[in-house]
Amino acid sequence: MDEKRARFEAEVLPHLDAAYRFARWLSRGPGDAEDVVQEAMLRAFRAFGSLRGSAPKPWLLAIVKNCHMTALSQQQRRAFVPLPADDEVQEEEALISAQADPEQASLQRDAKRTVDRLLSTLSEEYREVLVLREIEELEYREIAAVTNLPIGTVMSRLARARAALKACWLREREANPHAMP
Amino acid sequence: MQCPEALRTQAYFDGEVDALAASEIERHIESCAACRELLQELERTRAVLRSAVPHLRAPAVLRARICAALNKESSSDPSSQQRLRARPAARRPFWLGAASGVSVSAVAAALVMLLVLPRFNNPLIEDVVDAHIRSLMPDHLIDVPSSDRHTVKPWFAGHADISPPVADFAPQGYRLIGGRSDYLDHQRAAAVVYQHGAHVINLFSWAATGRALPSSTTRNGYHLLCWRASDIDSCAVSDTGWDELKGLVRLVQDLNVNDHPETAPGKAAE
Secondary structure, eight states: OHHHHHHHHHHTGHHHHHHHHHHHSSSSSSSHHHHHHHHHHHHHHTTGGTTTTTTTTHHHHHHHHHHHHHHHSSSOOOOOOSSOOOOHHHHHHHHHOOSSSSOOOOOHHHHHHHHHHHHHOOHHHHHHHIIIIIIIIHHHOOOOOOTTTTHHHHHHHHHHHHHHHHHHHHHHHHHTTTTTO | OOTTHHHHHHHTTTTTTOOHHHHHHHHHHOHHHHHHHHHHHHHHHHHHHHHHOOOOOOOOHHHHHOOOOOOHHHHHHHHHHHHHHHHHHHHHHHHHHHHHTOHHHHHHHIIIIIIIIGGOOOHHHHHHHHHHHHHSSTTOOOOOEOHHHHHHHHHHHHHHHHHHHHHHGGTTTTTEEEEEEEEETTTEEEEEEETTTTEEEEEEEEESSSSSOOEEEEETEEEEEEEETTTEEEEEEESSOHEEEEEHHHHHHHHHSSSSSOOOHHHHHO
């Protein structure tokens, strides 16, 4: 294995899960997300020389975002598939089975589904900044780099996204008080 | 009811302000009910999102596809050699700067990890990583699901050529979830499976055949730590961080000291 490949594996490949999660939130289904991430990883590998000491995670996520935009412009818009698909949840939980308390696990699953659904009802712009900040824990300037927005816009969009999620959440809780986390 | 300082309060919440601005904002929050409420909402939203959004992982099949694509790319990339030669010169100022600080040994260690070990082209290591990836496919992880070492350890007697150290380290965060047998280095190897958070750690053990192993390396994004004790080669593989992986290895090695694993021919035990 050559040095470039080894360094790429040590610095960039550990962020594959983050890239996949981000792509899942952006795109319309697991298959699309996989194609986007594979393309992004290849592009990242080719452009690895340009990374030069900056943080690999936002750099990779920016490439994922670009690949997503390219894919989007190439394909017809399809209906958004909320994340995660049911079969995938089961697969993941089978992997880490032996839950101590099945009832607890089922409650957690319900709560997760609800939040997924709420997030998926937000606009893509809101969902993107929320996921980058709260799930991937990126800093403002990193989110700005990934989304190609000025920092001021990142801040105001994040504030609106959080308010929108809270509003959805309150509506949902009124309608269905037991299914909420 | 939206305070004009709301964005600054949000920036404070997100850890994006310096100490001076933070103390200003804290003073403001004391006197502004709207911002106090906002801060609570922000905390609430974060807690809900972080607890409920699944930590999805890239499917093993995707990882394998990407590695295959990278292999193809590496072998057909004539410019990579050129870029390789150009890089050390470009990076020199960084290393010089770092080396003048206190972190000389850390830099040396990082250099060893980045430059020396990954070059170690070792088919056995590739086999171990393949076995780990295969184990992550649905229904491949565990042959004997149990968190009881008295169930897992005897199971290996009939299914592997050695008897590996087995213990549940749930209090330390490494839950024993079962065992599996794999074929490595021309023998039936034991894989003890631990779960750490959302991560699976496979701990492979097999009778040492004298093949050299790197003590630590990264392959396809997975970290590996290998060691030899009492004629048994062991290798822990996971996508956790190094510290988490080292934590488990230390626990297992301590176990080794107290409880010497013996080479137990599987045939005799059957």
